[in-house]
Amino acid sequence: MQINTLSIAPVVTDTAAYLATYNLAEQRARVSDFDVHVIRNGDGSYWYVDEGDYACELGEFEDRIVHTLCGRMSGLY
Structure with a gap:
């Protein structure tokens, strides 16, 4: 059985790019009053x-x- 690694590589790269951006968006949402959106180009x-x-x-x-994180600052702090 032969596995074509070329078809798998773009998925891994896409997932890594998404997760890196998601982590940054999550950090931003913690200190924002507004929703933060992850957008795919x-x-x-x-x-x-x-x-x-x-x-x-x-x-x-x-x-x-592709994903929306709710802003967590409600003005109560």
């Missing part, structure tokens, strides 16, 4: 945006949001 890369960022227009990329 067409080239397979990921980035995150805080809804409270200046001039954040969700309509531009709402179809590419």
